[in-house]
Amino acid sequence: MTADSAQSLARLAAERVDHRFKGLPPDADGLTVAELAGQRRNLFTGGFATPVLALSAERLEHNLKLMETYAARHGLAFAPHGKTSMAPQLFQRQIEHGAWGITLAVPHQVRVARAFGTRRVFLANELVDAAALRWIAAELDADPDFELVCYVDSVRGVELMDAALRGATRPVDVVVELAAGEGARTGVRTEAECAAVADAVAGTRTLRLVGVAGYEGEVPKADTERVTAWLRRLVALAADFDKAGRFTGLDRIIVSAGGSAWFDAVAEVFAEIPELSLPVLKLLRSGAYVSHDDGHYRKLTPFNRVPEEGALEPAFRLWTQVVSRPSAEQAFVNAGKRDAAYDLDLPFAQVIRRDGAERPATGVSVTALSDQHAWLATTPEADLEVGDWVGLGLSHPCTSFDKWQLIPVAEADGTVVDYVRTFF
Numbered sequence: 001m002t003a004d005s006a007q008s009l010a011r012l013a014a015e016r017v018d019h020r021f022k023g024l025p026p027d028a029d030g031l032t033v034a035e036l037a038g039q040r041r042n043l044f045t046g047g048f049a050t051p052v053l054a055l056s057a058e059r060l061e062h063n064l065k066l067m068e069t070y071a072a073r074h075g076l077a078f079a080p081h082g083k084t085s086m087a088p089q090l091f092q093r094q095i096e097h098g099a100w101g102i103t104l105a106v107p108h109q110v111r112v113a114r115a116f117g118t119r120r121v122f123l124a125n126e127l128v129d130a131a132a133l134r135w136i137a138a139e140l141d142a143d144p145d146f147e148l149v150c151y152v153d154s155v156r157g158v159e160l161m162d163a164a165l166r167g168a169t170r171p172v173d174v175v176v177e178l179a180a181g182e183g184a185r186t187g188v189r190t191e192a193e194c195a196a197v198a199d200a201v202a203g204t205r206t207l208r209l210v211g212v213a214g215y216e217g218e219v220p221k222a223d224t225e226r227v228t229a230w231l232r233r234l235v236a237l238a239a240d241f242d243k244a245g246r247f248t249g250l251d252r253i254i255v256s257a258g259g260s261a262w263f264d265a266v267a268e269v270f271a272e273i274p275e276l277s278l279p280v281l282k283l284l285r286s287g288a289y290v291s292h293d294d295g296h297y298r299k300l301t302p303f304n305r306v307p308e309e310g311a312l313e314p315a316f317r318l319w320t321q322v323v324s325r326p327s328a329e330q331a332f333v334n335a336g337k338r339d340a341a342y343d344l345d346l347p348f349a350q351v352i353r354r355d356g357a358e359r360p361a362t363g364v365s366v367t368a369l370s371d372q373h374a375w376l377a378t379t380p381e382a383d384l385e386v387g388d389w390v391g392l393g394l395s396h397p398c399t400s401f402d403k404w405q406l407i408p409v410a411e412a413d414g415t416v417v418d419y420v421r422t423f424f
Contacts, residue, residue: 005117012421021406023052033419043414050321051335054410057417059315066310067289068097074267079103079122081287085401087420088116103285107132112423123150126157130164137168151177153187158200165206175211175254178234180218187214198246209246211254212238216262227262231269242276256283264302288397291315295345295395316400318392325386331376333390336369339403345395353389
């Protein structure tokens with residue numbers, strides 16, 4: 001950890017707890033985050049108010065270690081996507097667990113990362129906002145240790161970047177983004193167009209081409225065969241660019257891909273990258289692993305295909321309380337769209353707590369969300385009363401983190417040992 005990072009994270013620990021932070025004990029108002037963490041309160045008996053989102057301390061550490069080991073085993077550098085958590089404390093832990101840097105998507109996220117001392121950023125988007133580009137140029141000029149790599153996906157984008165960056169001391173490193181297919185999201189559609197974008201970069205003094213990249217998760221009708229074919233196109237593009245002398249004067253070539261659904265295919269194809277004129281930084285960018293989930297990514301994780309490599313563990317649980325039991329078939333808890341991810345799946349009723357005892361949420365399911373309520377359907381075997389705590393599993397980490405500014409990190413017995421601050 002750099003001195004700047006340590007000082008910035010220390011400022012987070014010195015922040016005062018108050019009404020801004022959902023779920024925290026009302027009697028903790030005025031304490032610093034460090035003081036509250038030092039009390040090691042219990043999530044269930046220490047005054048926390050429902051709804052409250054918690055991260056499992058053990059599962060969080062497990063996931064960090066697992067992806068560190070996976071990347072090292074496959075010879076991959078790792079820049080996990082920070083937009084998942086937007087939590088500088090987690091960025092730092094990811095870097096401590098071997099991450100090369102942090103991937104981000106928009107200028108605001110880069111500003112957050114820089115405010116907390118992140119030294120390597122992969123910006124997985126073409127950036128054409130002049131004000132943001134001037135700020136990035138100033139950051140690069142002021143800090144020789146700061147590295148930033150940015151997508152380019154159009155000649156027009158290159159022209160706009162060049163105009164905004166004129167006068168900067170250091171060029172901005174860029175990678176040509178290869179689109180995942182016709183009708184996919186961003187990126188250059190054909191190899192000929194990729195060459196035209198690379199030519200445009202070569203015609204500037206403000207940009208430097210350092211590699212190629214893309215996102216295989218956008219491959220239309222994605223399956224192993226289609227994803228692998230696209231990844232091989234990406235590798236071939238890097239080889240063609242190298243053969244054409246487009247990377248002259250560099251010390252490495254970057255080839256980057258990797259969301260959270262196909263990183264096994266990325267590892268396999270990147271292992272096939274031929275010897276190029278320079279060393280290749282094979283950069284994986286998967287981000288959802290840090291918390292994993294109980295829905296979308298539980299189903300899609302590549303570890304389902306390669307179980308011998310390990311398994312991620314869902315680290316989130318949203319604790320809610322039953323506030324209404326109007327009939328034998330229905331109940332309501334006090335958390336809704338403002339508290340839980342719902343864009344991919346509804347939350348999953350997992351456990352019930354009553355009088356300190358925890359049991360499976362048998363016969364209980366979430367059928368809908370209102371702004372501040374979850375609708376529960378209950379079968380005859382459901383033992384559920386007003387006042388019970390119901391623990392919900394969530395689907396999609398990216399839209400779970402963003403609803404909570406300060407998230408307790410709890411050990412298996414409920415002891416809260418830390419608090420994670422987010423910046424969305």
